[in-house]
Amino acid sequence: MRAYSASSEEALRARDLLKDWAGEGFLTEAQYQRMEQETVCELRRTNIFLRLVLFLFTLIIVGAAVALFFVVFLPRSATQATGIFLLMFAAISYVAAELAVSQGRLYRYGIEEALAVCSVAFLCVGLDLAFFSGVPYSSREIQFVIPAVGAIASLWIWYRFNLWYAFPAAMIFAIFLPGYWTASHSSQHVFLSVFYAAGLICIAPVRSRHRFDYLEDAYSLSEAFLWLGIYLIFNLKISALSLPSQWWSNTRPASEFAVPFYWTTWVLIWCLPPLILTRGVRQKDRFIIAVGAMTTVLTLVTNKPYLGWQRHTWDPILLGIALTGVSLFLRRWLALSPAGVRHGFTAARLSGKDKHTMSVGSTVLGLVTPQSITPAPQQTNPDFRFGGGGSGGGGASGDF
Amino acid sequence: MTILTRLEQWKEHGIISPEQHALLTGLSRGEPFSLFLELNIFLYAGILAFVAGLGWTVSTWSQQLGDVLVLTVLSTMLAACFWYCFSRAPAWSPGETRSPSPAFDYVLYLGSLIWSVELAYLENRFHMLSGQWDLYLLVTAGLFFFLAYRFDNRFVLSLALSSLAGWFGLTISHWPSHQDAAYRQYAILYSLMVGGVGAALQRRGLKPHFFGTYLNIAANVLFWALLSAVFNREGYLVWLLCLLAACGASLAWGLKRRQFSFVAYAAVYGYVGVSAVLIRDMNDGTAVLGYFVFTGVAMLVMLVQIARRFGREA
Numbered sequence: 001m002r003a004y005s006a007s008s009e010e011a012l013r014a015r016d017l018l019k020d021w022a023g024e025g026f027l028t029e030a031q032y033q034r035m036e037q038e039t040v041c042e043l044r045r046t047n048i049f050l051r052l053v054l055f056l057f058t059l060i061i062v063g064a065a066v067a068l069f070f071v072v073f074l075p076r077s078a079t080q081a082t083g084i085f086l087l088m089f090a091a092i093s094y095v096a097a098e099l100a101v102s103q104g105r106l107y108r109y110g111i112e113e114a115l116a117v118c119s120v121a122f123l124c125v126g127l128d129l130a131f132f133s134g135v136p137y138s139s140r141e142i143q144f145v146i147p148a149v150g151a152i153a154s155l156w157i158w159y160r161f162n163l164w165y166a167f168p169a170a171m172i173f174a175i176f177l178p179g180y181w182t183a184s185h186s187s188q189h190v191f192l193s194v195f196y197a198a199g200l201i202c203i204a205p206v207r208s209r210h211r212f213d214y215l216e217d218a219y220s221l222s223e224a225f226l227w228l229g230i231y232l233i234f235n236l237k238i239s240a241l242s243l244p245s246q247w248w249s250n251t252r253p254a255s256e257f258a259v260p261f262y263w264t265t266w267v268l269i270w271c272l273p274p275l276i277l278t279r280g281v282r283q284k285d286r287f288i289i290a291v292g293a294m295t296t297v298l299t300l301v302t303n304k305p306y307l308g309w310q311r312h313t314w315d316p317i318l319l320g321i322a323l324t325g326v327s328l329f330l331r332r333w334l335a336l337s338p339a340g341v342r343h344g345f346t347a348a349r350l351s352g353k354d355k356h357t358m359s360v361g362s363t364v365l366g367l368v369t370p371q372s373i374t375p376a377p378q379q380t381n382p383d384f385r386f387g388g389g390g391s392g393g394g395g396a397s398g399d400f
Numbered sequence: 401m402t403i404l405t406r407l408e409q410w411k412e413h414g415i416i417s418p419e420q421h422a423l424l425t426g427l428s429r430g431e432p433f434s435l436f437l438e439l440n441i442f443l444y445a446g447i448l449a450f451v452a453g454l455g456w457t458v459s460t461w462s463q464q465l466g467d468v469l470v471l472t473v474l475s476t477m478l479a480a481c482f483w484y485c486f487s488r489a490p491a492w493s494p495g496e497t498r499s500p501s502p503a504f505d506y507v508l509y510l511g512s513l514i515w516s517v518e519l520a521y522l523e524n525r526f527h528m529l530s531g532q533w534d535l536y537l538l539v540t541a542g543l544f545f546f547l548a549y550r551f552d553n554r555f556v557l558s559l560a561l562s563s564l565a566g567w568f569g570l571t572i573s574h575w576p577s578h579q580d581a582a583y584r585q586y587a588i589l590y591s592l593m594v595g596g597v598g599a600a601l602q603r604r605g606l607k608p609h610f611f612g613t614y615l616n617i618a619a620n621v622l623f624w625a626l627l628s629a630v631f632n633r634e635g636y637l638v639w640l641l642c643l644l645a646a647c648g649a650s651l652a653w654g655l656k657r658r659q660f661s662f663v664a665y666a667a668v669y670g671y672v673g674v675s676a677v678l679i680r681d682m683n684d685g686t687a688v689l690g691y692f693v694f695t696g697v698a699m700l701v702m703l704v705q706i707a708r709r710f711g712r713e714a
Contacts, residue, residue, distance in 0.1 A: 007401065014403050021424060027416070034415055038406070046707040049660035053667050054707070057700045064692035071686050109707070111700070212429055213402045284433040293438065297445070313457040320450025324506075327442035330435065331502055346432040347439055347502070354437045362505075362554040363613045365444060 003101045003160050004043065009214040011041040012107070023352035043107035054110030062093060062118045083130025090122035101161070108163075116157045120169070124150045144180035147173045158222075162215075167222045171196065171229050186261040189233050196229045217287075224287035227276045231295045234265045234272065237302040266306050269299045284344065297323070403428050443506045451513040458521060467525060474518040481511030489551055496609050497552045509555040512544055516559075537567040549607055557610055561617050565590055584625045591622035612659075619662065622646055623669040630673045643673045655710055663706060671699060 015036060022032035046054070066089050074081065097115035106112045124146055132143050151173035158166035178191035200223065207219035232238055236257060257265075277292030279285070300319060304311050334340060334347040349355060404425060411421040426432070454474075462470050485508045488500045499505050519540060523533045544560030547553065568586045598614025601607065626646060629639035647670035654662030675695070682688050 010401055010403070014406055017403055017428065021427070026420065026423060026427075031415060031420075035406075035410060038410075044708070047660045049664040050703060050707045053664045054700065054703055056668070057671075057696050057703065060692055061696035061700060064689045064696060068686065068689035068693055071689060111704075212404055284430045286433075286438075289435075289438060293442070313460045314453055316449045316453030316456065318453070320446045320448070320453060323442050323446030323449060325446075327439045327446060328503060331439050334435070341432040344430075344432055346434055347436060348434060349436040350427060350432070350434040354434065357437060358440060359554065361444075363558050363616070365555070365558075 001160070002162065003098070004107060004162065006214065008041050008043050008107075009162070011039045012043060012045070013214045014039040015041070020352050024350070042105055044105050044109060045107050046109055051108060051110040051113075055114045056110075058111045058114035059118065062114065066122070079129050079133040080131075083126045083128065083133065086122045086126030087130060088126075090119045090126055093122060094119035097161070112161065113163055116161055116163065116166075120150060120153045120157060120166075123153055141180050144177050147176035147180075151177075162218055164218060164221050168225050171199075171225060186257050189236075189261075189265075192233045193230050196226045196233070199226045200230075220283075220285050220287050224285070224291045227272075227279075227288060228291045228295070231269065231272050231276070231291075231298070234268045235298060235302055236262065236265050237305045238298065269295075269302070269306075273299055439502070443503065444509075447506050447510045447513070451510065451517065454514070455517050458517065462521070462525075470521065471518070474514060474521065478511055478514045478518060481507050481514065485511065485547075485551060492550060494606050496607070499552075504551075505553050505555060508547060508551050508553050509559075512547060512556050512559055515543065516540060534567055537563050541567060548610075552607060554610070554613060557613055558617075561594060561613070564594070565621070580628070584629055587621050587625035591618040591625065594618040594621070616661065619646075619650060619665055623650075623665060627669060627673055627676075631676055636677065640673060640677055644670065647673075655706070658710065660710075663710075667699065667703060671695070 018027065018032055018035050018039065021027050022029070027035070066086075069089075070077065070082065070085070074085065077085075093115045097112045097119060100106045100109070100112035100115060104112075127146050127149055128143075132146065151170045154166045154170035154173060157163060158170065174195050175192060177195070178188035181191065182188060203219055203223050203226065207216070207223065210216050210219055273292055273296040276288060276295055280288030280290075280292045297319070300322070304315070331347040334342050334345055340346050340348050407416070407421055407425050407428065410416045411418060416424070458465075458470055458474070485504065488504060490497060490500055519536050520533075523529060523536055529535055541560050541563035544556050544563055548557035548560055568590045569583070594614055595618035598611050598618065601614075602611040623643070623646065626639055626643040630636050630643055632639070647666040650662045650669075651666040654660055654664075654666065675691070679688050679691055682691070
């Protein structure tokens with residue numbers, strides 16, 4: 001069912017690990033050379049930059065080719081005919097992606113990924129135009145088929161090609177589903193959380209069978225996305241992640257959330273982060289720990305608006321002190337144990353990837369100045385202004 | 401065959417020692433599990449939140465708190481940060497040096513950001529340079545460059561480069577007219593200067609590992625400046641030639657040094673620039689779409705060849 005054989009993917013994983021270990025000095029050059037010869041794989045890979053550029057140009061080609069087809073051959077076609085042709089293009093794109101993998105042996109090469117992405121996009125737009133254009137508003141419920149098909153197709157792409165980003169794409173498609181079934185925002189939130197919880201229930205037993213193999217990261221990431229999704233659904237104060245009906249219009253929801261539902265979500269946003277963190281720590285799962293940390297911070301940030309309390313200008317200072325304190329305490333606590341390892345955790349760097357990430361991250365993040373995240377000041381005095389920082393310099397260009 | 405099975409086989413064949421086998425098997429199983437990256441991200445986020453809150457508090461409550469209190473608090477924190485760094489730092493070395501403690505880099509970053517907040521406060525309250533506050537950016541950039549090289553800190557180097565860019569930008573803001581052309585000239589000057597200084601420092605062996613940061617920032621600023629000129633209606637041909645020359649240099653550098661970000665810059669910026677010139681007078685939609693199909697295929701073929709020949713590994 002998967003596009004790549006387990007042996008090929010295991011070989012690629014082994015090559016990556018060997019490269020990392022050799023870089024860290026855990027293997028000698030001679031050992032690395034010999035071991036690498038035993039992990040030869042027929043799949044073609046490339047580096048991240050060429051992968052991104054190849055993805056971009058494949059998107060350009062496919063998009064332009066399809067548009068050219070309609071301009072040349074069907075300049076004034078009916079909407080339904082356009083939809084049917086788009087469905088055909090979806091099939092062609094998907095077959096091309098399969099051929100790129102089976103014949104071209106491409107693996108995370110950009111080309112096959114763009115073709116797979118295009119197939120899902122054409123499928124959804126084609127379905128909409130072919131079957132639902134001109135559908136009266138009263139029959140709108142049946143249109144849930146479009147996001148449902150999008151979600152299923154994305155899940156298939158995720159499973160078949162092992163492309164991690166297809167999983168969150170499926171989750172995003174799923175966000176649109178409850179809007180077709182109920183107008184109640186509370187019910188929409190509950191529906192979505194049930195979807196994601198069902199996903200968690202499905203993934204948990206499957207991933208336990210793939211401990212320490214090439215699929216571990218894929219399932220770990222998917223589980224992390226599901227936990228994050230559940231948290232974001234319940235945190236009603238993260239306005240950008242409200243339901244799609246509110247994305248497209250500026251109108252407020254017809255009915256506010258019921259009081260019991262509102263306070264239940266408040267309890268949940270406090271319960272979920274420790275639950276996620278515990279799960280991550282027990283599983284020693286990097287992605288789930290990251291989601292646990294992220295949701296903890298989000299809960300702290302959104303707690304005051306939830307309770308209707310006023311924000312203070314020193315709140316970020318307290319948050320900063322808390323984050324820094326936790327980080328330093330954990331680091332010290334781990335370092336003080338024998339060999340710097342406590343309960344199987346260490347603060348030491350064990351992978352060259354971490355060093356590379358830190359190096360790139362410090363360059364990019366160093367350009368981000370605090371001014372860029374500083375909210376507008378409270379107007380206590382019209383003579384005082386603070387902001388700017390658009391010219392960098394850590395805010396030295398800002399004005400009061 | 402999983403990595404654990406392979407490691408077992410390599411141990412049996414004597415390729416790795418039992419000690420190596422134990423270590424590598426443990427690493428494969430996440431034993432021990434490193435929290436290095438997570439703890440660093442927490443520290444960075446904490447510093448950023450702290451300084452953001454500090455700036456917000458100072459700007460909102462400065463009148464109530466009074467200049468003396470604000471400046472005393474900011475100066476005390478600044479002095480504490482720099483005292484910590486100068487007292488803990490190892491002797492300077494032109495090569496890459498390790499931080500004396502995990503928090504060291506972040507304390508320096510915090511000090512640099514507090515310096516910026518205090519400087520902005522001073523100028524806006526007391527107007528010591530009578531509005532010539534772009535000079536503060538130059539001074540700040542100089543200080544940050546010194547700190548970055550003294551303590552081997554990429555965070556502060558990026559701050560220095562962005563401060564310097566700000567100084568160039570602020571100079572332009574005083575120009576009464578033709579800001580676009582002037583901005584472009586300054587952007588090009590900035591990128592050439594940053595690239596040149598970075599190369600010179602690398603040749604002299606002064607923190608050569610910083611060169612990548614210099615080059616990436618210089619390349620992106622240069623490409624943006626050249627692209628903005630190519631999009632002009634008049635006099636764009638010279639700029640197009642400059643863009644193509646820059647793309648060629650970027651491509652050659654990227655392939656020679658196996659730094660594929662520069663190959664990507666050359667492909668994307670070059671394609672956008674050439675396309676902007678070629679299709680600007682095309683009114684026929686078919687021709688435009690045909691152009692994208694054929695040139696897209698040509699680019700794809702070229703990039704696949706490059707990927708097959710030079711960029712095999714992930």
